[in-house]
Amino acid sequence: MRSRNIVHASAWASLLMLIGSIRLPAIEEKPLSQDASTATPTASAPTAADAQKFVDEASGRLLQLGVEASRAEWVKSTYITDDTEILAAHADQKALDANVQYAKDATRFDGVNVSPGVGRELKILKLALTTATPSDPKEGEELTRLITSMEGAYGKGKYCPPGQPAGQEKCLDIEDITRIMASSRDPDQLLDVWRGWHAVSPPYRKDFVRYVELANKGARQLGFADNGAMWRSGYDMPPDDFAREVDRLWDQVRPLYLSLHAYVRWKLREKYGDRVPASGPIPADLLGNIWAQSWENVYPLVEPPASSRGYDLTQILKNRHTDYTQMVRYGEGFFTSLGFPPLPETFWQRSMLTKPADRDVVCHASAWHIDLDQDVRLKMCIDITAEDFNTVHHELGHNYYQLAYSHQPVLFRDGANDGFHEAIGDTIALSITPEYLVKLGLLDKAPDASGDIGLLLAKALEKVSFLPFGLMIDKWRWQVFSGEIPPDKYNQTWWAMRLKYQGVAPPVARSEADFDPGAKYHVAANVPYMRYFLADILQFQFHRSLAQAAGCPAGTPLHRCSIYGNAEAGKRLRAMLAMGKSEPWPDALEAMTGQRQMDATAILDYFAPLKKWLDQQNQGHPVGWGTMNNE
Ligand code: X8Z
Numbered sequence: 001m002r003s004r005n006i007v008h009a010s011a012w013a014s015l016l017m018l019i020g021s022i023r024l025p026a027i028e029e030k031p032l033s034q035d036a037s038t039a040t041p042t043a044s045a046p047t048a049a050d051a052q053k054f055v056d057e058a059s060g061r062l063l064q065l066g067v068e069a070s071r072a073e074w075v076k077s078t079y080i081t082d083d084t085e086i087l088a089a090h091a092d093q094k095a096l097d098a099n100v101q102y103a104k105d106a107t108r109f110d111g112v113n114v115s116p117g118v119g120r121e122l123k124i125l126k127l128a129l130t131t132a133t134p135s136d137p138k139e140g141e142e143l144t145r146l147i148t149s150m151e152g153a154y155g156k157g158k159y160c161p162p163g164q165p166a167g168q169e170k171c172l173d174i175e176d177i178t179r180i181m182a183s184s185r186d187p188d189q190l191l192d193v194w195r196g197w198h199a200v201s202p203p204y205r206k207d208f209v210r211y212v213e214l215a216n217k218g219a220r221q222l223g224f225a226d227n228g229a230m231w232r233s234g235y236d237m238p239p240d241d242f243a244r245e246v247d248r249l250w251d252q253v254r255p256l257y258l259s260l261h262a263y264v265r266w267k268l269r270e271k272y273g274d275r276v277p278a279s280g281p282i283p284a285d286l287l288g289n290i291w292a293q294s295w296e297n298v299y300p301l302v303e304p305p306a307s308s309r310g311y312d313l314t315q316i317l318k319n320r321h322t323d324y325t326q327m328v329r330y331g332e333g334f335f336t337s338l339g340f341p342p343l344p345e346t347f348w349q350r351s352m353l354t355k356p357a358d359r360d361v362v363c364h365a366s367a368w369h370i371d372l373d374q375d376v377r378l379k380m381c382i383d384i385t386a387e388d389f390n391t392v393h394h395e396l397g398h399n400y401y402q403l404a405y406s407h408q409p410v411l412f413r414d415g416a417n418d419g420f421h422e423a424i425g426d427t428i429a430l431s432i433t434p435e436y437l438v439k440l441g442l443l444d445k446a447p448d449a450s451g452d453i454g455l456l457l458a459k460a461l462e463k464v465s466f467l468p469f470g471l472m473i474d475k476w477r478w479q480v481f482s483g484e485i486p487p488d489k490y491n492q493t494w495w496a497m498r499l500k501y502q503g504v505a506p507p508v509a510r511s512e513a514d515f516d517p518g519a520k521y522h523v524a525a526n527v528p529y530m531r532y533f534l535a536d537i538l539q540f541q542f543h544r545s546l547a548q549a550a551g552c553p554a555g556t557p558l559h560r561c562s563i564y565g566n567a568e569a570g571k572r573l574r575a576m577l578a579m580g581k582s583e584p585w586p587d588a589l590e591a592m593t594g595q596r597q598m599d600a601t602a603i604l605d606y607f608a609p610l611k612k613w614l615d616q617q618n619q620g621h622p623v624g625w626g627t628m629n630n631e
């Protein structure tokens with residue numbers, strides 16, 4: 001099963017794949033359906049023993065259906081055809097229908113005095129769905145087909161620049177487009193490619209509208225207000241509290257984002273002139289990424305000459321002719337240095353590490369837990385770049401989490417919450433310091449402290465830039481699901497939110513003939529996104545604690561601490577991963593960090609020297625973008 005983490009990975013959720021993912025139980029916002037017809041009638045009141053029996057049966061059945069669905073999904077994602085799509089949608093539907101039925105049936109045991117473990121399993125059954133198929137089988141089939149086909153259309157998406165001889169067009173896929181956005185400094189080319197990719201999604205705009213209707217219908221039949229409320233219910237707290245919690249975290253980090261945004265804007269203006277306004281939003285095609293979601297690729301344009309980080313990992317990897325397998329071996333080597341076992345042999349036999357030449361695949365990276373046991377896999381079209389070096393660590397974080405909790409009861413084989421799942425590999429990647437690269441032999445000598453601002457700036461371009469993007473995708477979808485955003489305002493509201501949170505603007509006029517949200521994988525593929533915002537905050541909290549456990553010398557700045565090879569940090573990390581979803585996430589957080597709340601002070605600590613430096617550089621330059629949230 002694919003991991004919930006999207007595809008990334010995770011687990012049993014995957015059962016539900018794409019669908020799914022199991023999400024953390026939490027407090028329901030409304031009781032689930034009490035429809036008596038869905039529960040097996042019993043003559044007498046159900047007992048704790050009945051509940052145990054029910055949970056065991058549900059676990060076994062969902063495991064079986066989940067594995068079948070995962071296998072079908074794997075084949076589809078590594079070989080997109082009409083047939084594989086239909087087979088995968090069918091298997092997904094079977095698994096989801098069963099999950100929905102168990103969610104309804106689980107309400108039979110509301111009020112029964114069960115053990116804490118069974119109580120939690122029942123909660124997970126009721127609250128862990130990403131998608132609930134409506135009870136009408138036709139509608140269930142329609143919904144799973146829509147999701148599968150939108151993801152397939154995204155995976156097959158290409159831009160074929162005009163003016164090429166008929167029959168010999170050279171078309172660009174998302175991998176080609178990613179490379180151009182990362183490396184080209186020709187604004188006309190960037191604009192052309194940006195427009196080209198954003199033409200992939202309008203064909204499935206109608207499908208998305210219907211998907212929203214059907215997903216809401218299924219969620220409502222389970223007693224949730226809408227599909228977005230169902231997504232928010234997986235965090236061991238009432239859904240409204242969760243929405244407030246992410247706003248609280250955003251308020252903490254927003255000043256740091258504003259400082260970075262202001263600095264990058266005036267540096268890009270030096271490069272691109274009036275295409276970049278002095279005080280307005282930054283055009284979304286000039287930030288080195290097709291979605292402007294992280295900006296590390298414009299580092300060379302904004303690098304402080306007096307404080308260069310002094311090396312370019314992409315260049316180093318390329319010069320050494322590093323191959324795909326070696327990229328993954330580096331990641332595995334980090335985990336084994338912490339005391340984790342090597343990846344199973346089947347990982348190497350069954351993973352897809354490069355893009356096959358002869359067929360369409362879903363290139364978006366994901367980590368899979370096919371059998372919820374030892375069959376873990378990576379699916380990725382690896383490029384030999386620093387960005388993909390990080391992504392490999394990200395994905396292996398999912399796979400090592402999956403392996404660590406695979407001894408748990410089936411319903412606990414998942415992350416403490418989905419933000420945890422997304423944060424593990426990134427936490428490890430924060431330990432890819434220059435000193436670590438020297439240990440690997442990739443770098444001769446680490447830059448001295450004069451390179452710190454350059455190092456921090458590069459990291460901020462990757463992590464701080466992402467915060468508002470990670471936040472706004474699901475703020476937008478939550479409103480779509482609730483109906484506050486109607487279909488005829490999809491695109492307009494999308495850009496209003498990108499402006500408000502990110503301070504970016506479309507490089508050309510947009511209209512409701514466009515469907516720009518659908519040009520992002522997770523929107524097309526029905527993968528919740530708030531998890532990445534949480535992970536962006538949590539990974540620094542994890543890193544700060546693990547660095548401390550590893551005895552990073554006092555006074556060493558966090559960005560120079562690496563837990564590579566540290567048994568104590570490894571032990572602490574493993575203990576948390578092994579808990580899976582067996583306890584509410586604040587318990588898992590406490591086990592690792594001693595804190596029970598998500599806390600953005602760690603990311604602020606990490607970047608504190610950079611914040612100070614940015615604010616000095618920004619003197620005399622405007623901060624904010626003059627509209628909406630500008631301050
Ligand atoms: O989707 C991913 C991973 C798989 S879970 C590659 N990420 C988000 C994205 O690409 O948009 C990682 C960072 C954010």
Ligand code: ZN
Nearest residue numbers: 005008009422
């Ligand atoms: Zn991930």
